[in-house]
Amino acid sequence: MATKYRAWFQCIGGCLGQYRLSEVIYSCPECGNLLEVRHNLKALRERSPAEWKELFDTRYKVSAWPYGSSVWGKKELVCPNIDNENVVSAYEGGSNIFWARRLGEQIGVEDLWVKQCGNNHTGSFKDLGMTVLVSQVNQMMAEGKPIRAVACASTGDTSASLAAYCAMAGIRAIVFLPRHKVSFAQLIQPLANGALTVALDTDFDGCMKMVREVCSKNDIYLANSMNSLRIEGQKTISIEMVQQFNWQVPDVVIVPGGNLGNISAIGKGFLMMRNLGLINRLPRLVCAQSERANPLYRSYLNGFRKYKPLRAKKTLASAIQIGDPVSINKAIAILKEFNGIVEQATEDELANAAARADRTGLLNCPHTGVTLAALFKLVDRGIIQSQDRTIVISTANGLKFANFQLRYHEGRLKGISSRYANCPLELPAQYDTVRGAILTSLESKV
Numbered sequence: 001m002a003t004k005y006r007a008w009f010q011c012i013g014g015c016l017g018q019y020r021l022s023e024v025i026y027s028c029p030e031c032g033n034l035l036e037v038r039h040n041l042k043a044l045r046e047r048s049p050a051e052w053k054e055l056f057d058t059r060y061k062v063s064a065w066p067y068g069s070s071v072w073g074k075k076e077l078v079c080p081n082i083d084n085e086n087v088v089s090a091y092e093g094g095s096n097i098f099w100a101r102r103l104g105e106q107i108g109v110e111d112l113w114v115k116q117c118g119n120n121h122t123g124s125f126k127d128l129g130m131t132v133l134v135s136q137v138n139q140m141m142a143e144g145k146p147i148r149a150v151a152c153a154s155t156g157d158t159s160a161s162l163a164a165y166c167a168m169a170g171i172r173a174i175v176f177l178p179r180h181k182v183s184f185a186q187l188i189q190p191l192a193n194g195a196l197t198v199a200l201d202t203d204f205d206g207c208m209k210m211v212r213e214v215c216s217k218n219d220i221y222l223a224n225s226m227n228s229l230r231i232e233g234q235k236t237i238s239i240e241m242v243q244q245f246n247w248q249v250p251d252v253v254i255v256p257g258g259n260l261g262n263i264s265a266i267g268k269g270f271l272m273m274r275n276l277g278l279i280n281r282l283p284r285l286v287c288a289q290s291e292r293a294n295p296l297y298r299s300y301l302n303g304f305r306k307y308k309p310l311r312a313k314k315t316l317a318s319a320i321q322i323g324d325p326v327s328i329n330k331a332i333a334i335l336k337e338f339n340g341i342v343e344q345a346t347e348d349e350l351a352n353a354a355a356r357a358d359r360t361g362l363l364n365c366p367h368t369g370v371t372l373a374a375l376f377k378l379v380d381r382g383i384i385q386s387q388d389r390t391i392v393i394s395t396a397n398g399l400k401f402a403n404f405q406l407r408y409h410e411g412r413l414k415g416i417s418s419r420y421a422n423c424p425l426e427l428p429a430q431y432d433t434v435r436g437a438i439l440t441s442l443e444s445k446v
């Protein structure tokens with residue numbers, strides 16, 4: 001379908017070269033910097049903000065293929081030149097924003113919300129970007145480009161997502177995982193979806209090096225977030241959150257950061273909305289890191305004047321166990337623009353933050369635990385105040401990390417005091433014993 005909207009790759013460092021989205025290119029040939037997807041804003045501005053909002057609202061979760069997906073419902077702002085028949089979608093986005101009323105009351109923030117991005121097809125927010133990347137590949141293959149497979153390095157969720165979307169389209173997927181460093185569910189997902197799954201005796205950063213080399217030499221397309229197609233899908237989180245609040249902008253958005261594609265994407269989404277007049281102010285962005293994998297936090301402490309990659313240590317927040325984030329420059333630029341904050345959480349803080357919030361009806365993954373711990377700290381310091389509309393981005397479904405929760409409640413996580421542990425009472429099937437146990441339990445606080 002012909003459209004006046006147009007998007008292309010361009011260097012984030014200011015070089016002027018433009019590259020088609022159907023080109024196999026991940027970094028600037030002039031300076032080596034990452035590329036980003038740019039849009040023809042002039043064409044987009046021909047539609048008024050009110051018309052865009054109405055269009056997106058009409059499509060939201062209801063209308064015909066592929067617009068019922070909340071990513072493709074915003075197709076013109078995401079990836080306008082894909083033919084609808086080449087789109088590979090599982091109806092992603094449109095996830096609930098949970099009003100964390102009880103948790104908010106406990107910490108004194110009335111307007112606290114948790115964006116449940118784990119309620120996507122493969123149980124994490126990675127689907128939002130992967131639908132865009134795999135659709136673009138599907139279109140390139142339909143046009144006869146010699147792509148033999150799509151590959152990624154992953155801390156568990158990217159590989160699950162890539163495997164599923166490739167399986168939907170009948171494209172070969174190859175995933176590189178750090179051996180024994182992803183959850184059981186995360187390992188099962190690419191296996192079940194038929195991806196060639198390679199477990200390497202290294203960490204994520206080591207897998208990343210390997211996949212770059214494999215892709216550069218073998219007609220294999222790289223699906224990591226240095227490929228900025230994924231950022232275009234991820235940025236719809238921002239648009240969708242604003243849409244869910246009837247196009248009002250929240251005050252604070254908190255997101256966990258590992259490879260830092262997502263903090264960049266969320267910023268990009270807000271900037272694009274402002275550019276098009278859909279919103280007229282920006283929220284404060286907070287990026288939350290594990291204290292054991294915190295290169296961005298360290299750079300933040302010196303005002304982003306210095307940055308050094310590091311060797312990430314083992315953390316329960318395994319999806320963000322990254323010491324050399326690919327999107328560091330994008331993330332720093334975004335944080336500067338949004339008066340951003342970087343906060344960190346220890347293992348004890350992230351596990352207890354997740355469990356505390358679980359007590360109010362959520363089921364959190366450890367990365368959301370990092371985010372919640374950062375929230376608690378910023379509230380304590382008075383940076384987030386009671387009236388601030390605050391959205392915590394929950395990045396993965398807690399069910400993917402059942403082992404983390406089980407070990408927490410059994411008190412088996414090393415170095416962590418499980419303050420909210422709740423274990424099954426193992427009792428004989430005898431009425432008096434059971435009744436006694438129930439009454440004792442009812443005397444303690446919820």
Ligand SMILES: *Cc1c(COP(=O)(O)O)cnc(C)c1O
Binds near residue numbers: 124126157396
């Ligand atoms: C990928 C991922 C993140 C971090 O996103 P980045 O773009 O790598 O910073 C956080 N949480 C979960 C569950 C993830 O899968």
Ligand SMILES: [Zn+2]
Binds near residue numbers: 032
């Ligand atoms: Zn460049």
